[in-house]
Amino acid sequence: MSRIAKKPIVIPSGVTVTVKPEGLTVKGPKGTLTKVMHRYVVITPGKDEAGKDTLAVGVTQTTDKFARAMWGTAASHLKNMIKGVTEGFSKELKISGVGYTWTLEGQKLTMKLGFSHPVTVTLPQGVAGKVAKNSLVLESIDKELLGQTAANIRSLKKPEPYKGKGIAYSDEHVRRKAGKQAKAAGA
Numbered sequence: 001m002s003r004i005a006k007k008p009i010v011i012p013s014g015v016t017v018t019v020k021p022e023g024l025t026v027k028g029p030k031g032t033l034t035k036v037m038h039r040y041v042v043i044t045p046g047k048d049e050a051g052k053d054t055l056a057v058g059v060t061q062t063t064d065k066f067a068r069a070m071w072g073t074a075a076s077h078l079k080n081m082i083k084g085v086t087e088g089f090s091k092e093l094k095i096s097g098v099g100y101t102w103t104l105e106g107q108k109l110t111m112k113l114g115f116s117h118p119v120t121v122t123l124p125q126g127v128a129g130k131v132a133k134n135s136l137v138l139e140s141i142d143k144e145l146l147g148q149t150a151a152n153i154r155s156l157k158k159p160e161p162y163k164g165k166g167i168a169y170s171d172e173h174v175r176r177k178a179g180k181q182a183k184a185a186g187a
Helices: 065-086 143-154 180-186
Strands: 016-020 023-028 031-035 041-047 053-059 089-096 101-105 108-112 119-122 127-132 135-140 166-169
Touching: 016 041, 016 053, 023 065, 031 065, 041 065, 053 065, 065 143, 089 143, 101 127, 127 143, 135 143, 143 166
Parallel strands: none
Antiparallel strands: 016 023, 023 031, 041 053, 089 135, 089 166, 101 108, 108 119, 127 135
8 A cells, every 4th residue: 555645635726637548737837747647547636624626546456566556656746747837846966077067058068078079968858957167957847857867967977986076966975985095005
């Protein structure tokens, strides 16, 4: 049984949710998101004690382990969609290393990462970016698209453990290793 999906999800004012057999559409002040839910998941609109609109997430087969897993997953997706169209999401990446830079022109992100050539990445539709010195802030209403875009950019030059050069999330801690000189001095 999913503990996440047991409670009904409250729909804030200004957000409309349309439940259809082919998918779910959430419309809010920041935009519109659409998602196809798994066939085991059932979403039913309703009202709570205070009269606010709610959504209840359920499954058709409670004995199936996969269906129960989809129950909580669908509830999390729905909560993220509602938060995305009302507040939006953002992720910050930091770049460190001598000569490592990035510039953003429209949707094209050009990076110098110590290779013999600059690396260019086009940000997908729905993701906006801002560059400030050594940080890149990505913003979107779609949490999955934002996370995948940030992961793709980070994978171009992951932070290495000796000097910490590369692209890392702003809240990521890079474990540092002692180099050969430090080992020799300690022996």
